[in-house]
Amino acid sequence: MFAAERKRIIKKYLLENSKAEVVKISDILDVSEVTVRRDFEKLEHEGFLIRTHGGAILHDPHEKTYYAEQDMEADENNQEIVETAAALVKDEDIIMLTGGHINQLLARKLSERQGLTILTNDLVAALNASAGGMNRVICLGGEIEQDNFSVSGSITLRNMQKYHVNRVFVEVDGISENLDLSVSSQQKSELIESAVQSSDHVTLLCNYELIGKRAFLSLGPITMMNSVITNPQLADEYKIAIYNKNVILYTSINAFEGNV
Amino acid sequence: MFAAERKRIIKKYLLENSKAEVVKISDILDVSEVTVRRDFEKLEHEGFLIRTHGGAILHDPHEKTYYAEQDMEADENNQEIVETAAALVKDEDIIMLTGGHINQLLARKLSERQGLTILTNDLVAALNASAGGMNRVICLGGEIEQDNFSVSGSITLRNMQKYHVNRVFVEVDGISENLDLSVSSQQKSELIESAVQSSDHVTLLCNYELIGKRAFLSLGPITMMNSVITNPQLADEYKIAIYNKNVILYTSINAFEGNV
DNA sequence: TTCTTTTTCTTTCAGCAGCAAACATTTCCC
DNA sequence: GGGAAATGTTTGCTGCTGAAAGAAAAAGAA
Structure with a gap:
């Protein structure tokens, strides 16, 4: 047989x-x-x-697992990024966090600080950030996206437009090999664009494994970011490419910086 | 096996x-x-x-993070109220939940349903409600109150004013012996007032043990509610008093109704 | 409360069934 | 026939389960 x-x-x-x-x-x-x-x-x-x-x-693909087999390695990499990002936040800063897993972790990290003003459209990030009780946390309003605990839509955008922040930490769903950013939904794309416009400085948080993946909706070139935080494992070719595009690159521990 | x-x-x-x-x-x-x-x-x-x-x-990955251990008995009483409240919600209803523990439980209960539109200023309620993925959940924006995971303030009020709902479920922090409602903060009071104005029908969710307690800020008489859901253990004198004020009273299992 | 009883939990042990790894054998294909 | 892939066999080991005993927690009594 x-x-x-x-x-x-x-x-x-x-x-x-x-x-x-x-x-x-x-x-x-x-x-x-x-x-x-x-x-x-x-x-x-x-x-x-x-x-x-x-x-x-x-x-059974539909079986509920919660975070059963969470990828521990990815988690550690994310934590690395979070540490670097948190170090960039100064006391009394006003920052915005777009929705995403790394930003949720960053929010939790920042909840240990005080005197910050944290704006976000991610409900989990908002709750995490407010945990310490020593920061001002503002959650944008709007309709909840089913899969990622963040709000979006016209109400959210209108809310967002009222604010101006020092720095926004952005998460995307894909980065192509020539460093174009993409996200999975129109709403997410609009929100990020709006956040970028409302901020003095834009920082991308990105697990190095994201590079090479593409999501549904194209967002724009990586030059729309002022800086990028990723892991040291990022291939050298990308490091150089980012450097050549005049985007500051932080690879967690040792920073490999270009011009602002 | x-x-x-x-x-x-x-x-x-x-x-x-x-x-x-x-x-x-x-x-x-x-x-x-x-x-x-x-x-x-x-x-x-x-x-x-x-x-x-x-x-x-x-x-429950979300609920657990934001709750301490609950008093089991109070919890059962609250669950009783939640069941009754959920039974009042019709398919395709548009409802508002103000912040509070019972409303968080109600949100979770309603997440099993579909076709509802649920508006809330409580982040935990919002996350709970969106769990099933079959309802439209809108979270109001605003500044997070440190102790109770809900947003409030001028932004929230402005958000709220855009909506009109069929029914709002209200939670308060105290009910005096002559049935006047009170809450613990100015923001909460303003939000409830705004929600009451934006709704066809107002229902108070209240653990019977709340009666006799007074919170910091007076909100108004119980007649600002169209109906009240509480536990059967409520003393008869209060049941009669509520009845005499023409407020519908649901005591969980058996309804003891007045006129609308 | 404090003490006692009861229930539930953890730990340890033993027996068995299932398993992986290395090696042996068969089958297949050129 | 020779080599590669698939399959089978052996061996020692690991994992699963339940019993039993002691520890811990909850419930009840004084």
């Missing part, structure tokens, strides 16, 4: 029973248990099933 | 019941209690639940 045939049978079995025991499948297919395990391994890799002691169960 | 299967069943059970007892799960899964505890331990590690003495409760 061919491997592909076994796979097909296993899939069929799983779809019917939603679970499969190694012993049972080994019996049905008349192959050794090792082979079944190896098949399971491949199918797990394909995302079809989840292996478990004794067998496997059907993979 | 595989460990992964048990995990999945426990997850499902928790999502449906919000809490799970060791004994009960041990019974359902037909495994020893030790095994259930070990499963709980793993799921706790994954951030899915929080273990308690005797069982576990669902870990």
